[in-house]
Amino acid sequence: MSHEFTYRLTKTDGAARLGEIAMPRGTIRTPAFMPVGTQAAIKGVHLSAVRAAGADIVLANTYHLMLRPGAERIARLGGLHAFMNWPHPIITDSGGFQVMSLSELRKLDANGVTFRSHIDGAMVALTPERAIEVQNLLGSDIVMQLDECLKLPATRDEIERAMRLSLAWAERCKRAFEGASPGRALFGIVQGGDDASLRTASARALTDIGFPGYAIGGLAVGEPQAVMLKMVEEVAPALPADRPRYLMGVGRPDDLIEAVARGIDMFDCVMPTRDGRHGRAFTRFGAINLRNSRHAEDPRPLDEQSPCEAARIYSRAYLHHLMRADEMLGAMLLSEINLAYYQELMQGIRAAIGAGTFAGFRAATRAAWDRGDIPALNA
Amino acid sequence: MSHEFTYRLTKTDGAARLGEIAMPRGTIRTPAFMPVGTQAAIKGVHLSAVRAAGADIVLANTYHLMLRPGAERIARLGGLHAFMNWPHPIITDSGGFQVMSLSELRKLDANGVTFRSHIDGAMVALTPERAIEVQNLLGSDIVMQLDECLKLPATRDEIERAMRLSLAWAERCKRAFEGASPGRALFGIVQGGDDASLRTASARALTDIGFPGYAIGGLAVGEPQAVMLKMVEEVAPALPADRPRYLMGVGRPDDLIEAVARGIDMFDCVMPTRDGRHGRAFTRFGAINLRNSRHAEDPRPLDEQSPCEAARIYSRAYLHHLMRADEMLGAMLLSEINLAYYQELMQGIRAAIGAGTFAGFRAATRAAWDRGDIPALNA
Numbered sequence: 001m002s003h004e005f006t007y008r009l010t011k012t013d014g015a016a017r018l019g020e021i022a023m024p025r026g027t028i029r030t031p032a033f034m035p036v037g038t039q040a041a042i043k044g045v046h047l048s049a050v051r052a053a054g055a056d057i058v059l060a061n062t063y064h065l066m067l068r069p070g071a072e073r074i075a076r077l078g079g080l081h082a083f084m085n086w087p088h089p090i091i092t093d094s095g096g097f098q099v100m101s102l103s104e105l106r107k108l109d110a111n112g113v114t115f116r117s118h119i120d121g122a123m124v125a126l127t128p129e130r131a132i133e134v135q136n137l138l139g140s141d142i143v144m145q146l147d148e149c150l151k152l153p154a155t156r157d158e159i160e161r162a163m164r165l166s167l168a169w170a171e172r173c174k175r176a177f178e179g180a181s182p183g184r185a186l187f188g189i190v191q192g193g194d195d196a197s198l199r200t201a202s203a204r205a206l207t208d209i210g211f212p213g214y215a216i217g218g219l220a221v222g223e224p225q226a227v228m229l230k231m232v233e234e235v236a237p238a239l240p241a242d243r244p245r246y247l248m249g250v251g252r253p254d255d256l257i258e259a260v261a262r263g264i265d266m267f268d269c270v271m272p273t274r275d276g277r278h279g280r281a282f283t284r285f286g287a288i289n290l291r292n293s294r295h296a297e298d299p300r301p302l303d304e305q306s307p308c309e310a311a312r313i314y315s316r317a318y319l320h321h322l323m324r325a326d327e328m329l330g331a332m333l334l335s336e337i338n339l340a341y342y343q344e345l346m347q348g349i350r351a352a353i354g355a356g357t358f359a360g361f362r363a364a365t366r367a368a369w370d371r372g373d374i375p376a377l378n379a
Numbered sequence: 380m381s382h383e384f385t386y387r388l389t390k391t392d393g394a395a396r397l398g399e400i401a402m403p404r405g406t407i408r409t410p411a412f413m414p415v416g417t418q419a420a421i422k423g424v425h426l427s428a429v430r431a432a433g434a435d436i437v438l439a440n441t442y443h444l445m446l447r448p449g450a451e452r453i454a455r456l457g458g459l460h461a462f463m464n465w466p467h468p469i470i471t472d473s474g475g476f477q478v479m480s481l482s483e484l485r486k487l488d489a490n491g492v493t494f495r496s497h498i499d500g501a502m503v504a505l506t507p508e509r510a511i512e513v514q515n516l517l518g519s520d521i522v523m524q525l526d527e528c529l530k531l532p533a534t535r536d537e538i539e540r541a542m543r544l545s546l547a548w549a550e551r552c553k554r555a556f557e558g559a560s561p562g563r564a565l566f567g568i569v570q571g572g573d574d575a576s577l578r579t580a581s582a583r584a585l586t587d588i589g590f591p592g593y594a595i596g597g598l599a600v601g602e603p604q605a606v607m608l609k610m611v612e613e614v615a616p617a618l619p620a621d622r623p624r625y626l627m628g629v630g631r632p633d634d635l636i637e638a639v640a641r642g643i644d645m646f647d648c649v650m651p652t653r654d655g656r657h658g659r660a661f662t663r664f665g666a667i668n669l670r671n672s673r674h675a676e677d678p679r680p681l682d683e684q685s686p687c688e689a690a691r692i693y694s695r696a697y698l699h700h701l702m703r704a705d706e707m708l709g710a711m712l713l714s715e716i717n718l719a720y721y722q723e724l725m726q727g728i729r730a731a732i733g734a735g736t737f738a739g740f741r742a743a744t745r746a747a748w749d750r751g752d753i754p755a756l757n758a
Contacts, residue, residue, distance in 0.1 A: 039701075041706040041709075042708070046708070046711070068704055069696070069700045069704075076676060077678055296452070297452060313464055317456050317462070320448075322418075322420055325447055327422065328707065329422070329424075329425070332423070332425070
């Protein structure tokens, strides 16, 4: 434990980085995958299982929580950690991304955004200062600046305008966050769409403002993986080596390993739980759709070598049945299995960087995914 | 453990009975509440939590499992215990009740019922012999005879006809079950609607046929509690004291305690999980609707003295939020809390009978329910 937020880069292997973020509520081993608890709950998974799988930190969504149950209410109840019963680190986003994607956007100007709640239709204002205030009320350990997330494709002028606005908001968020406990940290967010020069300019300007950590936002919004990875390649070298780097909203297992190879330290994504609810399992041998009838009589577990008990003790036939019968337990088990696989992958990545064997790990992991699942003999 | 199915009546306290059913897969402490795993899963609750709450046995539904994934398929996969990963005793119903309530009933005659599957529209035949065959394929430890469940109200003639048909099917089921392992047991089912004399006649005739255990069926189908309890009062004395008595599909906590007071040993009901999914918690202080806005800022747990961790560590405000936000975790936690409360109640009942203080336990438990939940001071 540490009284201050500190990042320590332990080892590099190519561009891949092994490190540790220490803060009062715990230590985050990086590269880290942060499970998403949008509404102060991981969908379908008990937090005890999230923790047991190896998560050091979870993410919650400011946008959702400010609308329901309300940040002031959570503060009166002792903050988000007490509310959801997770004493370990919590990161919250700023709400900007969801304002763009979920609400009927009413007005965006230099001061902030005003939008209609998708829950009760109320008009809500979100400024850089309010985004910080809400996250302070929640008591999150890692706080994100408010930014403007453009949908791609967009013109260069539009991308540049949104990037510059996000920079201005970064400065306002930094001022608003002054006086926060030194154990908490505010991250700036690099924008710039799919334009490498704007991305680099954003990263440099943010670095000049100065943050304890940097995120790359506005990616994983439908662009090809190659575009995302190219932006990461451009941005990472422009960020200070002694601060953690967080690629927001990413991603699939191969996105994670490729982004780590380009110097990323932190990730979050709804995919393990969302895909789990739809019957998709992530394994060492790639993604497996349990709804497929080829699993109907397959007595094998998903992965008998998994550290996750659910992946070892239940047959594919049972998981198939649960998904076909719309039993909650199917979504619960596959979400847990997927979160565990993501953590197993991150643990493997960290061990490989530590041993200086990341290139081999990356190649072997990709080869196993590419080889794919081996169907049962009777299938 | 026992190689044979045996019931031992340990102690009586008034009409209430303390006992034990021993069988190869484990011992069932009676009075027992059996959680319902309709489709080979308890909705929203891991079986490890069901077990930890104190369940010695779970119930699965023949009707659902024969339609999906199919009894033959489950047999090929090693039986229901292996399929759902529950090595302890399992009871299955005969399918008769669901044929009446869920399927488009096509034809009922002395030979059995033919119905259209509510899943895929296929025509399915269920005879006494097939009901036993299906339950043998599933490998259940306690097997129920096929019976005809009438909807009430019905004429006395109709009730008598269905009761006599159920008796004829009881004999056929007994013959079909001959040769089963001595560690498994077939229960006969008393029918007779809300007619005391028909109920008594059914109980006596079933006793003449002879079963290792007896169920009372066709109740808890919407009739007033007083009618149900009156039928139990009539039937229980007509059943042999050295065999367990199972009141099917019951019930609310006060149904359980009142039926125990009238000599019942076993219960099953979907209420703990179904009501939990809808935001209703059962506690020592009665039922609490967590969707009610009075809980929105209540920091208290549901019951700080509960043996169930979820009832102790989560605030009512959080549970309220989860239900309002339609988060799966809300249904999961409340289902688990309710199953734990039912088991806590049964444990209290058993301890009281053992101590000869059942009347006092019953009065104190009812008084606490009647007193109700104490709202928060700020509510």
